[in-house]
Amino acid sequence: MSITAQSVWDNCLEFIKDNIQPQAYKTWFEPIIAVKLTDNALSVQVPSKFFYEWLEEHYVKILKVSLTKELGEGAKLVYIIKMENTYGNKQPFTEKIPSSNRTSVKSQDVDIPLNNKSPELRNPFVIPGIRNVKIESQLNPNYSFENFLEGDSNRLARSAGLAVSNKPGGTSFNPLLIFGGVGLGKTHLAHAIGVDIKDKYPEKTVLYISAEKFTQQYIDAVKKNNRNDFIHFYQIIDVLIIDDVQFFSGKTGTQDVFFHIFNHLHQNGKQVILTSDKAPVDMQDIEQRLLSRFKWGLSAELQTPDFETRVSILKNKLYRDGVEMPEDIIEYVAKNIKTNVRELEGAIISLIAQSSFNKKEITIDLARIIVEKFVKNTKREVSIDYIQKVVSDYFQMDIDTLQSKTRKRHIVQARQLAMFFAKKFTKASLASIGSQIGKRDHATVLHACKTVDNLSSTDKQFRKYVEDITKKLSI
Template sequence: MSKTAKSVWNNCLLFIKDNIQPQAYKTWFEPIVAVKLTDNALSIQVPSKFFYEWLEEHYVKILKVALTKELGETAKLVYIIKMENTYGNKQPFTEKIPSSHRTAVKSQDVDIPLNNKSRELKNPFIIPGIRNVKIESQLNPNYSFENFLEGDSNRLARSAGLAVASKPGGTSFNPLLIFGHVGLGKTHLAHAIGVDIKDKYPEKTVLYISAEKFTQQYIEAVKKNNRNDFIHFYQIIDVLIIDDVQFLSGKSGTQDVFFHIFNHLHQNGKQVVLTSDKAPVDMQDIEQRLLSRFKWGLSAELHNPDFETRVSILKNKLYRDGVVMPDDIVDYIAKNIKSNVRELEGAIISLIAQASFNKKEVTIDLARVIVEKFVKNTKREVSIDYIQKVVSDYFQMDIETLQSKTRKRHIVQARQLAMFFAKKFTKASLASIGSQIGKRDHATVLHACKTVDNLSSTDKQFRKYVEDITKKLSV
């Protein structure tokens, strides 16, 4: 029976599968397609140069043994690189490369070399000059689920994180977007998910990266004409965690490349975890096609921790540091620092340091001094309720009138100003602002903000309203 490219390659795969790790086989050999068999030369199709170089770097010997078993000592191998143009051109990009060449050449038959001298792989995490092909996860093992304390403020996000860590890519939480204000634990939770996955599934490739670093790597790839290699590197990740995804705002090239990476990972059952300081509806200058994908999975918000959670966080921190502190002091700090976890832990560290360096006992008076410094250095956050009261008083109306459905011009303008200042002075989402000011949706709030901006630049009287209320809220 005559041999075909497919039958030869299938036999090679059986041999290779028995001799390498299952995950490596799935990643590097399942995507290969046997194309043709001519004059004892097998042509195989691979998805990118990066892919081809990785095979040559790591699997050249096993490929030669497998092919020799099938076709004898005169066996030859030709790579055909074929990948879809990522700009949407339906015509595939194809070039044929024999196994001992590194540049595009006409199709020709060349023996697989036993001693391969390949150039460095296009791994954006490799330091130039250092041969380190392993993809490090960039995770911080100190950020774990054990020290991410659960409370009402974070229960949904933490539970979703645990579900993703138990079955990455296998839940409906893909992508998982964790959002909330600064210092509430988004980065901690993102790392905890990655750390737990690495512990449960050591064979999976997990990568944590900030959106800022991702952008820098992409710019470098474009400069060096390695865009497709950059894309393929990220497409082989099993669990991709991108921190502060709002940083992609306004960066159309980076958004475009991330769009293609995201699609590939999602379609192949890989897990994507994102963090942001804003909900998807509040992200500006992010392409609509990306925003729609962010909403495919679950968006879980981290809120400011309540009193009980703040006490638990402080006690956990003291326990981990081996410090004993009276409950009344812990309660005092928890009652007075409400904004975020980072400031809460910063206050307790400062208190311990002051007591230790100055050889003072930890007292409520010392705690008061530390807390006053933290509260003074923290910009007071104006509440939405307070803004509505200031605006209502200014226009001599009650809050119920401000929130009412009436379309009278002066009341509509007052309501729009309240929404405008809520967006300016608070960290609340547009949806949250709308819901608190007359049960409106986020689109109404967005329209109100644009209207205030327009009227401020065209109407002298309206500009005075804005200036007066700004002074009252800035006191």
């Protein structure tokens, strides 16, 4: 039987597979292609320069042993780097490692353990914000589960986050997509999961990055012809957290590269955590194949916290800051600021600051002044409850009638208008809108929005309804 490059490499792989972790084998040896065998020199193709350097740094000993076993003491290994075609050339092109850099497994004398489970990661190229040789997680330790208080509005997302942090990559919540409006705690929860994983599994590589920064890195990689290095860098992360994934909307190149990174991580049991301001079903200009992957795991919504949760959040904030405040004032702030957690905490900070700077006692009157100013100066996100109240008042009916099961035409139209404006003025998902307006499903909300659009263009009276209510909601 004649010896070929493929047969030699297959035998080497058999030996290597038995001596390293399955995950390492999949990542670093399965992509290698045997090209040719000349005398005692085996030429293999690797995907990038970074890939070659990683093999040299971490697996040279096992390569030396396996190849010497097949070709004898004079064995040599030649790397051929597959360069990415990014300039419109029809044919891919390759670059051989110059002879001075070729690995002669006979002469290499680098002692690296065969079962090196957690080698130190090196950046493939300079990444903005990540300057150290060892990858920093970019996590904020101040965001923890301890100060992410549980309530009805976030129980599912928080519980799923805890499950993921206990067993990253080992639950059915992969990917875990956390979605909801501005200031409801998506970023906080994403960081909390990462921080908890780092505490429990210090050997795991966790990386938090915004979708915007990821996109910029990808653009830089393409400019520098480093696309493969970019991909391989992200493929060696154990827990990847991407914030505001809706930023990928309309960016086909970034979506494509993330698709390949996601597939690799998911197939190899790595954990992916995503945040978004909307549910997958509501995302625009995101490729269907990527959206389908977002739905593989769990999509958990963060909703506006209820009154009890808002009170708990304020008390926790005051306790952490070492500030005491009367119960009635805490309740007043919680009752009057409903939109999101960020505004809630902002108002309490303003109240403490005013009291401290002006040496005034914290009273209900001071709280009223602060809350009124704060709400007035803060861009208000109209709530679904408020929209239902405005629509109900406009049609002179109560909210229970609006939400009822009746099929009377004027009530159905009012309900459809409420759904239409909820989609227009809030970041709530279609499912959340339907749930809050008469316990309908997302398909009913979608149908309502289409009906309102159609009637607005064909029915003069109905168009006046839309214009009148828009003015009331825009005040």
